[in-house]
Amino acid sequence: MRAPVLKPILAVYCGLFLLFLYGPLLVLGILSFQSGPEGGPQFPIIEWSTYWYRDLFGMNPPSRIAPLPIEEGLIRSLVLSFMTTVVSTVLGVMSAQAFRQKFKGSSAVFYLIVLGMMVPGVLVGLGTALLANTLGIDRHWWSTAFVLHVVYTFPFAFLVMLAIFNRFDPTVEEAAWSLGVTPARTFRKVTFPLIFPGVLSAMLFCFTLSYDEFSRTLFASGRDLTLPLAIYGTFSVEIHPNIFAFGVLTTLFSLALLAVYAVLMGMSIRRAQRVLVQEEA
Template sequence: MESRVFKPMLAVYVGLFLLFLYGPFIVLGILSFQQGPEGGPQFPITQWSIFWYRDIFGLTPPSRVAPLPIGVSLFRSLVLAGMTMITSTVLGVMAAQAFRKNFPGKTVSFYLIVLGMIVPGILVGLGSGLVATTTGIERHWWSTAFATHVVYTLPFAFLVMLAIFNRFDASVEEAAWSLGVSPITTFRKVTFPLIFPGVLSAMLFAFTLSYDEFSRTLLSSGREQTLPLAIYSTFSVEIHPNVFAFGVLTTLFSFSLLAVYAILMTLSVRRAKRVAIQEAVG
């Protein structure tokens, strides 16, 4: 009896949660198909059009609505996210590898690393800006903002890799060492293929968090705007449907990243199973 009541309630709860989670995206998608070039945020839509999607790519005649400054800012955000992803993932793997052993100050080091994700972003950005101003360092997206993003994303990559290494069977490494294989070769040939799914997860965390970061970038990037800052400066004055259309495209880009991640994860799992079968047969 309890199961008959609990399961429908759980299904309703999950449905409401998904609606709350993706409801804004649905509204965003509907509002993005308004008529142009003078159409504003209005509902219900009187005439459907893909004008604002064409406007994003510069395929419409000039109008009173200023085009979104997404060219250079998008490039900056992608490069910054890529730099942050590589740096945070490498440092996260190295830090998690070090935490497999006991060393003096291990607890303090753990909390110092995790502190980057606990402190409010606006305070981190403000602190980075003040340090740069005090020391005479000019703020740029590729220097001060990059350092701020690494401080923010490193804890996520570190915690992901720490969880992977906590379930890691060290006997496979010991077996390689007993055969005279060097530690570097062991990590490259044995350890890394086994932890590769975790590395992918750390990379995804670091990239998406950096690509979408606003508060830390606002006070540490100087005059050069990344994509979130450029969009904010646009719709802080007046909101137009081209912002909605770009929001839909950005969300689809995020979903495509998840799809690539799922494909790579599936291939990695299949490869691990194939290697395990070959070792069992051998």
């Protein structure tokens, strides 16, 4: 097949893929502007309104529509995601640093680490719940669910940092060691600024995966619900456009995180370039 024929086909395929990927977000945004409180998930829109956005912030008068139980769940999810991000990223950096050199049993350790992302979350969550009940351990989002989140997100941070260290030039560290700088100070002043873009990527991976994790949290969080579980609980009763409005705000929050990530990434790249220039000088 010639290139002039292949290009339109690839363009159509790319357009359909983007539509499949972002079409639900567009529909979500449109449905979030239904009128209320009687408006439902119907299309086309009968009357446009920001009622459901005001409903999320408690700015509407009381009605038969119960507010979304997201306040405590949102706080739990954010705290859990932050805890998971810190622990998984630190473990990922340390493990990838250790794998820069071959050691006995490295292959077994590698597959043991990535096993956490390969085992289905339902099986891991159910197994953890059964083990906790057998041992008489209370399940909470900050204990059993936190451990499962770390087991799940740690391999992603490890693989990201492993790729970063595979492209890392060790002569930069050797130059610092030749000047009598200790390994700890070399890592803090030389290595870490150079790998910081990878650290940011690992943190973003861990936070995103932990924030919307459902299957592992369902079995291991106990009675306290995180945000995905709280939203899922509302679907079993009745669907209202306040869910869609919250989805739009969550998407905007994710885009804001990406913007912050892009800014920090640019700052870290410029800082790494300055370090390289200083080392060459």
